[in-house]
Amino acid sequence: MYNILIGGAAGQGIDTTVTILERLLKKSGYYVYTTKDVMSRVRGGHNFSTIRFGDQAIYSHSNKLDGMIALNQETISEHRKKLNENGFILCDAKLQTEDAKAILLNMEEMAKELGDFRVSGSIAIGAILKLFGENLDYAKEVMSTTVKEAYIEINMKAISLGYHLVETRFPRKKGNFQDWMLLSGNSSIALGAIAAGLRFYSAYPMSPSTSIMEYLASKGTETNIVVEQAEDEIAAINMAIGASFAGARAMTATSGGGFSLMVEALGLSGIAEIPLVVANIQRPGPATGLPTRTEQSDLKFVISASQGEFPRMVIAIKDHRDAFYQTIRAFSLAEKYQIPVILLSDQYLADSTATVKPFPLDDFSMEPLPTISNIDAEDIEENYLRYRITEDGISPRRIPGETKAFVTADSDEHDEKGWITESAQMRIQMMDKRMRKLQNLQQELLEPLFLGAESCETLFIGWGSTYGPIREAVEILNQDDKGKYGALVFGDVFPLPTRELIKYSKTAKTLINVEQNATGQLAGLIREYTGIQCTQSILKYDGRQISAEEIVQQLQKGGR
Amino acid sequence: MAHYQTYETAWCPGCGNFSILRCLKTALEELGKDPTKVLIAAGIGQAAKTPQYISTNSFCGLHGRSLPAASAAKIANEELTVIVNTGDGDSYGEGGNHFIHTIRRNVDITHFVHDNQIYGLTKGQASPTTSEGHKTAVQTYGNRNTPLNPVLLAIASGAGFVARSFSGDPQHLTTIMKQAISYKGYALVDILQPCVSFNKINTYRYYKDRVYYLDEDHDPTDKMAAIQKSMEFDDHIPIGILYYEEKPDFHQKNPILSKGGPLYQKNCSKKDLEHLITEFI
Structure with a gap:
């Protein structure tokens, strides 16, 4: 498994470079997992992405790097310590670094000579392909789907140029994932909604939920979905409720701040018994918080949001594949029980892309609404x-x-x-x-997913997007201490399924909740509904997703 | 001919809402609207109880939020005649932001605002249209805020049908209601209405003495003239269609809805979904 980082300032074209590179690697057969770390600004600052790729499934990001493309000095100073022993720093010669790991290429100058300084990223892509023993077979195909036609030729020249500037350092691994999808968490939610028969989507732009609206808007006409940008989140949710009342499957999505505005209408869906799907793509709060970063701190908020009491369902999304199926399930449960169903995702899943097997279309029905047959x-x-x-x-x-x-x-x-x-x-x-x-x-509740050894002594408990890091952590830990570690990762969080939890808590000696929040919200919920007390916590609330390595380290430190 | 039932109400005797409800019923009957294809929506307030008192489909949502819900119901099913009947507090106060943006969106719905210049349900506080100096239990020294001019705001925001009428003139109100319902796009009728319990200033007599009909001298397609007329309020209040402009509505501007047929009956084919999935490969 390899892991490379592409870093630079906002506006330097990191996104395009990453998109092309991840697609090229996937086409070549790799399983690819890309994460984004972005500042809330349009220009400047320090942004980076990591692309992890290998011939086996990958469930999360990693902080150990085999190499990086550094578009500025900050990228080197910020991430150099993460490089493996034989790791490389691919950067422009103008950075003038004397780092022994640096591969200095005159990319910007060469790009200018080719006729457009912006193709320097493609020179770097060419170099990366060569470093990892790839060929250029898929370059044209991928280029033609990612850049405008007028720029394909010059980018192809740039890739080819970069390809011949370096020698291969890493052996090529042969994966079998070329026919799988490369999908972000938000795209997967949007696809799920389309598959579930979504007809009306209203939302107000808010990071990190906006890309759901953008995707649906771009496909609206061909899929018969009306997408309306509302004047605020209050209008967005009330529109979704109005459309649903009139028979159109409807959804809205937002992040915590917008969800706060939607709260009263959530109760309207509850008392008026109008099916509704709301996705809360969490980011750190309170108030504006860290707009482009990740957290899982809205759990206790969404399970009790709105005055009064009414039935609701809250589903946390575990990974990119899960996002599709849980979104379909959310629509189905909302309609069956005539309740609001809340999907909880977060920035980590929203903006990262993973390799997912194409969804078979026979697994679910797209029945038109409503069915009169089952009533008197x-x-x-x-x-x-x-x-x-x-x-x-x-x-x-x-x-x-x-x-x-x-x-x-x-x-x-x-x-x-x-x-x-x-x-x-x-x-x-x-x-x-x-x-x-x-x-x-x-x-109908889905019990949490159990991972690891049945007879585990230490049981990690998590929910939603920490699934990937927890899964990898359990695998790493069980390599040394076979059969000692297990995990339960919740998808359905409210109502809380308790059967598996009660079962495993009887045998495990140590229960550790792993959560991206400061107060251990799931642990609190578990205590409330089962009386079971987690003995340790691994909590992270710096806006960055926990990695498997961090879980292992925290465990060794004894949690907190 | 269409027939609409009305039910027992919880309004005060002498309330302007009775007349508005009767006119609404007559307007719908005279237009031959099938009650099962009519949706009356409202927020919260005394006027907002209207949907409960007439035999149609009804949506009584949240305070201030009827316009987005009603707009979306119309988007979901173009075959419904969607009418919002609600008050000045609901429309211009709590729902002020939606008021402006509903105008911009121009979904084919009709908005009847029972404007009694006071909060009735909460027993007599100032509403956005309460006149300056009006004393209430909260505005104890008299209302210090400038009253909102809803018709001027609507015209300025781009509404294509802006009218004013008076609950004390049922014939006029019914005529205006029919025109508003028939208008293709968002139509606002600000209906002057006395609140016999909580507004002792803007009474029947008050309005009777001040309202006058807009006649042929007023060209409702002349925006500047409409703006001028909409600014007349205190001593002389013009009633009738202040502004009229035919413009494409939400459905006509939307590539899916402009093809016709209720949105909720449309679908995405498996082939199209399959295509989307392959785009990710």
Whole structure:
């Protein structure tokens, strides 16, 4: 497995270089995992990406580097200590570094000679391909999908030029992933939403959620999805609710700040029983926090957001593949139970790309809405009761205008017809009816994923995006101490599935929650619902995703 | 002919809302709108109870948030006639931002604002349209804030149908309502309405003495004239269509919706999805 870093200032074209390089490596058969570390600015600062690639599946990033492309001096000083013994620093000769690991190339000058200084990145790409024993077979194909046609030729010249400037240092590894997808967490959510039959998407731009809206907007016309940029998050969620009420599968996404504005409407979805999918792509808070960085600190917030009590479901996304399936599941549960379903992801997953097997399209249905077949005939006539009290708490949902039934929605407490009421008895009946939906929902919960050795003494507990780092950490630890380490990684976090947790907590001696927040929010939730106490915590809240190596180090330090 | 039932209300006797509800019912009946294809939406307030008192589909959402929800319902199903009936506090106060942006979006919905220049549901505090100096339980020395001019704001923001009417003139109100509902795009009717319980200044008498009809001398397609007329309020209040402009609505401007058919019945083919997946390979 290899790991290279591309670093420089915002505006130096890191993104383009990374996109081309990751695609080239994947085409060559590698499994690729790319992460982004970006400052909240358009020019300057220090941004970097790491591309990890190998012939086996990769689940997260790593802080050990085989090499770097340094577009500025800061990249070298910031990351040099992460280089392996035989690691290299590929940089422009103008940086004038005397570092023994440096490969100095006159890239900018050569690019100018080729006719455009901006193609220096492609010279670096050519050099990287050669260093890792690649050929140029896929260069043209990848170029043609990433740069404008007028620039393909000059970029091809640049790649070829760079290719011949260095010698191969690393043996080429033959992976079998060339036909897999290269997908960001946010793209995977968007694809899942399309597959689930999304028709209306409204959102307000907010990092790191915006790329969902951008992707859907770019594909809206061909997929029959109306994408509307709202004036604020309050409008965004109320629009999604309005569209859903009228029969269109609807979704909105935001980050914590925007979610804060959506809170009241979340309760509207709850009491009016209008299906809704909201994705919260978390970033560090409070308030504006660290806009372009990662954290898992909204768990306790989203499970209790909004006044009053109503059933809801919260699903944390574990990885890029999971994002697709959980998004489909979110739509399906929202519709089945007529509840709000919240998807929790974070900047780490949102902006990173992983190699994912193409989704088979027969695994899920794209049924049109709604299905009248499963309800009584009386439910489509004048005596229809939108909020009929039923055993399972789910009332027959109709689409306004489709039948003779008048469809109602009310944010006030209401009777079965949907009219405002203050009857004490009706209040109790309606509350009970809504909360009864949880009984069946409980049966559908997915237990956390267990990793490692069944008879483990130390059990890591995590949720969402820490899945990858935890998985790798458990593998590393079990290499030395076979059978000592295991992990439970939660996807469904609310309601909290407890069966596996109770089972493994009986045998494991040490329970360590690994979370990207300062207070151990999942550990708190576990305590509340099971009485089980985590004995140690590994918590990280500096805005950067924890790596497997850090988990191992923290464990050796005894956690905190 | 379409027939609309109305139900028992919780309004004060003599409230302007009764007349507005009757006019709404008459307007819908005279337009021959099928009640099962009508959606009346509202936020929260006394006026916002309107959807509960008439036999149509209804959406009683959150305070101030009816416009985005109603717009999206229309986007989801173009076959619905979507009408928002709600108050001045809901429309211009809590929902002020949505008011401006709903105008810009120009979805084909109709917005009837029951403007009684006071908060009724919360018992008598100043609303965005309460006149300066008006004393209330909160504005104890008289309202110090400049009242919002909703019709001027609507015209300035680009609305294509801006009208004013008066609940005390049901014939006029019904006519204006029918025109507003028939307008293709966002239509605003600011309806002057006395609040018999909490507004002792802007009474029936007050409005009766001041309102006058806009006649042929006013050209509603002349924006400057419309702006001028919309600024008349205190002693003489013009009622009628202040501004009228035909312009493409949200559906016409949207490549998916302009093809026609309810959005919620459309789908993405498996082939198209497959294509998207291969783009990532």
